[in-house]
Amino acid sequence: MTLTVESLKTTDTHCPYCALQCGITLDPSPGAEAREPVLLSGRDFETNRGALCRKGYSAGNLLNHPERISTPLRRRTDGGFDPVSWEDALDEIAQQATRIRTQHGADAVAVFGAGGLTNEKAYQLGKFARLALGTSRIDYNGRFCMSSAAAAGNRAFGLDRGLPFPLADLDNASMILLLGSNVAETMPPFVRHLRNARDCGGLVVVDPRRSLTAELCAEGSGWHLQPTPGTDLELLLGLAHVLLSENLIDEDYLSTRTLGLASLRASVNPWWPERVATITGVPASEIRRTARALAAAASEAKTGGGPVYILTGRGVEQHANGTDTTTAAINIALLLGLPGTLGGGFGTITGQGNGQGGREHGQKSDQLPGYRKITDPSHRAHVAKVWGIDPEIIPGPGIPATELLHTLGTADGAKMLLVHGSNPALSSPDASKVIAGLRRLDFLVVCDFFLSETAAEADLVLPVLQWAEEEGTMTNLEGRVLRRRAALRPPAGARSELWILTELAKRLDAPGSFSADAREVFEELRLASAGGLADYSGIDWDDLDQGAAIYWPCPSSKTLNHTPGKRSGTPRLFLDGFAYPDALARLIPLYPGTSRPALHAPGKLALVTGRLLEHYQSGTQTRRVAELNAAAPEARLEIHPGTARAHGIRDGQRVAVRNERGEVVARATLSTAVRLDTVFLPFHFAGEQNANLLTDSTVDPISAMPEFKNASVSLHPLGDES
Ligand SMILES: Nc1nc2c(c(=O)[nH]1)N[C@H]1C(S)=C(S)[C@@H](COP(=O)(O)OP(=O)(O)OC[C@H]3O[C@@H](n4cnc5c(=O)[nH]c(N)nc54)[C@H](O)[C@@H]3O)O[C@H]1N2
Ligand SMILES: Nc1nc2c(c(=O)[nH]1)N[C@H]1C(S)=C(S)[C@@H](COP(=O)(O)OP(=O)(O)OC[C@H]3O[C@@H](n4cnc5c(=O)[nH]c(N)nc54)[C@H](O)[C@@H]3O)O[C@H]1N2
Ligand code: SF4
Ligand SMILES: [Mo]
Numbered sequence: 001m002t003l004t005v006e007s008l009k010t011t012d013t014h015c016p017y018c019a020l021q022c023g024i025t026l027d028p029s030p031g032a033e034a035r036e037p038v039l040l041s042g043r044d045f046e047t048n049r050g051a052l053c054r055k056g057y058s059a060g061n062l063l064n065h066p067e068r069i070s071t072p073l074r075r076r077t078d079g080g081f082d083p084v085s086w087e088d089a090l091d092e093i094a095q096q097a098t099r100i101r102t103q104h105g106a107d108a109v110a111v112f113g114a115g116g117l118t119n120e121k122a123y124q125l126g127k128f129a130r131l132a133l134g135t136s137r138i139d140y141n142g143r144f145c146m147s148s149a150a151a152a153g154n155r156a157f158g159l160d161r162g163l164p165f166p167l168a169d170l171d172n173a174s175m176i177l178l179l180g181s182n183v184a185e186t187m188p189p190f191v192r193h194l195r196n197a198r199d200c201g202g203l204v205v206v207d208p209r210r211s212l213t214a215e216l217c218a219e220g221s222g223w224h225l226q227p228t229p230g231t232d233l234e235l236l237l238g239l240a241h242v243l244l245s246e247n248l249i250d251e252d253y254l255s256t257r258t259l260g261l262a263s264l265r266a267s268v269n270p271w272w273p274e275r276v277a278t279i280t281g282v283p284a285s286e287i288r289r290t291a292r293a294l295a296a297a298a299s300e301a302k303t304g305g306g307p308v309y310i311l312t313g314r315g316v317e318q319h320a321n322g323t324d325t326t327t328a329a330i331n332i333a334l335l336l337g338l339p340g341t342l343g344g345g346f347g348t349i350t351g352q353g354n355g356q357g358g359r360e361h362g363q364k365s366d367q368l369p370g371y372r373k374i375t376d377p378s379h380r381a382h383v384a385k386v387w388g389i390d391p392e393i394i395p396g397p398g399i400p401a402t403e404l405l406h407t408l409g410t411a412d413g414a415k416m417l418l419v420h421g422s423n424p425a426l427s428s429p430d431a432s433k434v435i436a437g438l439r440r441l442d443f444l445v446v447c448d449f450f451l452s453e454t455a456a457e458a459d460l461v462l463p464v465l466q467w468a469e470e471e472g473t474m475t476n477l478e479g480r481v482l483r484r485r486a487a488l489r490p491p492a493g494a495r496s497e498l499w500i501l502t503e504l505a506k507r508l509d510a511p512g513s514f515s516a517d518a519r520e521v522f523e524e525l526r527l528a529s530a531g532g533l534a535d536y537s538g539i540d541w542d543d544l545d546q547g548a549a550i551y552w553p554c555p556s557s558k559t560l561n562h563t564p565g566k567r568s569g570t571p572r573l574f575l576d577g578f579a580y581p582d583a584l585a586r587l588i589p590l591y592p593g594t595s596r597p598a599l600h601a602p603g604k605l606a607l608v609t610g611r612l613l614e615h616y617q618s619g620t621q622t623r624r625v626a627e628l629n630a631a632a633p634e635a636r637l638e639i640h641p642g643t644a645r646a647h648g649i650r651d652g653q654r655v656a657v658r659n660e661r662g663e664v665v666a667r668a669t670l671s672t673a674v675r676l677d678t679v680f681l682p683f684h685f686a687g688e689q690n691a692n693l694l695t696d697s698t699v700d701p702i703s704a705m706p707e708f709k710n711a712s713v714s715l716h717p718l719g720d721e722s
Pocket of ligand 4: 144145146352355
């Protein structure tokens with residue numbers, strides 16, 4: 001099939017991929033002969049300053065891609081697909097939803113959303129699930145991404161925003177402690193914001209692998225701590241022990257701005273550095289050195305030195321104790337007196353393009369727009385009023401992602417699923433269970449622009465718009481709201497998800513109103529979020545259009561009688577106090593025994609999964625970009641040469657990686673960057689290379705985040721012929 005995507009005019013927008021949301025300019029392509037419809041270039045924007053990574057540069061390649069879906073597809077009994085009209089496709093979805101709801105109850109229809117959707121799509125999807133389907137069963141892939149960070153931020157600060165300060169604040173930092181984040185591969189332009197700390201000798205990276213980011217910490221630039229996977233909580237308790245026992249804490253700050261020091265002190269007592277060293281493998285001297293350096297830098301920051309930051313990524317969060325570990329990192333920042341001051345702070349690095357906004361507007365099973373709680377009667381009443389419905393109609397809380405996906409098609413599980421912006425057949429833990437569930441469903445609908453591994457299982461696939469064809473807003477890792485703009489006319493057969501949801505709501509006789517117009521939905525989102533924690537009510541679409549830097553919360557009172565272009569919302573949170581009624585942050589005592597990830601049996605290795613520079617997430621998009629696929633065509637198992645020798649594995653040899661859940665086959669790459677007890681696999685690949693066939697679906701008891709980063713596996717070298 002040939003698609004022609006027509007380019008309209010020069011347009012400033014943002015990258016479709018990660019939360020850095022690098023500024024991009026799209027120009028009409030110079031000639032009809034050009035393979036791509038647009039010229040894409042990096043724009044001077046605060047997060048990227050003109051730079052883009054390889055994924056961003058090549059994002060235009062997907063707009064006119066030959067494999068792009070250009071018509072709704074209906075599955076045949078032989079597994080192939082036939083094109084169907086939009087009318088027939090939408091009618092069938094409405095009929096199936098009605099039938100399944102009548103037969104099995106409203107919760108038999110479930111919805112799975114994503115942190116890549118615009119704010120408007122995320123908002124309307126949550127509303128659609130609750131009002132048009134009447135189901136409580138909606139959750140989203142952000143559960144696999146930001147849920148531990150969100151839970152930790154909420155309990156410590158009373159509010160969760162990835163970075164509670166603009167990214168550019170890092171530019172003057174004298175010291176940055178970066179835990180479980182590999183920004184050099186996952187957000188390359190981020191690295192320029194680490195430069196000053198590095199030049200000051202203050203970049204400290206905590207990662208069981210010597211990642212590209214850890215390599216920035218050459219002697220003189222900082223140092224790299226390389227703990228056993230899943231032991232960051234103990235490591236952080238060790239740092240807290242040094243700060244408290246050597247009295248390196250900010251007493252004034254702790255007494256005026258926090259609660260809980262006494263119980264924290266008691267909980268940290270058993271974690272002296274020598275004991276922590278035996279668990280984490282990080283020498284006691286390195287633990288002391290890190291704690292003392294942080295305290296010295298924090299104290300200088302208060303007398304004119306550069307600020308000090310503690311940042312976390314998925315490496316510490318994607319564990320069955322991810323909430324506690326992230327909380328332990330916040331405890332360190334609080335002991336040093338950093339959050340809510342200009343002397344530094346704590347932040348988590350959001351992942352997906354709209355990983356921040358996507359978690360605020362009602363895709364989460366327990367949440368309503370504006371970070372409201374679905375269980376709180378006053379929150380329900382506010383949203384019901386904006387929706388023009390009786391609060392009674394809004395269902396209660398649903399179930400989180402792993403449970404939702406692992407119960408598909410079972411007696412208690414959903415019988416029908418609608419997927420928007422995710423590829424859970426590849427990206428969810430213990431994925432063979434999810435694939436089996438998808439196949440058990442009565443009816444699966446997937447909205448995508450490519451036939452992802454999940455879409456390939458669907459009864460109906462609906463082709464949707466790509467980033468450069470749609471209007472909307474996104475909220476980046478700083479909590480800054482941005483405009484995504486349409487530069488191109490979409491291909492004839494594709495439709496916007498806002499339109500799809502509006503058409504389905506009509507067919508399902510949904511109460512309330514739905515709109516296909518992004519600005520109209522944004523105006524309603526403003527009202528629905530008003531007074532909530534993530535308050536967008538003062539944000540003006542026209543101001544965003546002019547490029548104003550606006551950070552939530554931005555209540556309408558904040559911007560009345562504003563000067564256009566000057567509204568800023570709240571770039572820096574917590575300067576006047578934390579989000580608890582008493583304005584105090586909470587120090588939380590932590591007890592690792594109760595939430596520690598399982599230790600590995602003798603002979604087993606820890607499998608860490610994560611990302612490569614070239615590929616994005618489940619790879620649906622980047623595996624289709626020739627240049628990226630050529631650079632990283634397959635999953636490679638990173639293994640230490642010593643471990644390889646012990647297993648009789650040569651560089652480049654095919655290896656079966658196994659555990660009780662499944663098997664992955666990948667070629668070995670020998671590298672001293674991984675520990676002897678650890679192997680690494682990226683999760684961007686399909687079929688026998690799907691790393692999630694091995695991951696453990698044990699979830700964090702608070703956030704429901706699965707243990708993506710620490711599965712037990714054994715290795716079996718294979719002959720090259722198979
Ligand atoms: N190229 C690329 N960029 C991306 C994405 C992508 O798929 N590809 N995805 C985007 C999204 S959604 C996200 S969430 C971000 C994620 O961005 P990151 O958090 O930077 O990515 P990961 O590779 O998942 O994990 C980071 C590091 O954690 C380490 N790690 C693993 N286990 C542990 C542990 O127990 N302790 C510690 N301290 N570290 C550990 C890994 O070795 C890895 O180097 O990236 C975003 N950017
Ligand atoms: N083992 C392991 N597993 C992981 C992780 C890990 O570190 N290790 N990380 C987890 C994390 S942090 C994340 S965020 C998830 C991400 O994993 P997924 O949720 O699978 O995310 P993507 O691969 O980005 O899937 C997006 C899909 O939606 C399509 N798409 C893109 N934009 C849109 C849109 O606007 N609308 C619609 N309808 N479709 C769209 C794309 O073509 C693609 O098929 O993976 C998680 N899984
Ligand atoms: S760093 Fe992220 S936002 Fe920037 S170009 Fe790369 S993928 Fe896009
Ligand atoms: Mo993510």
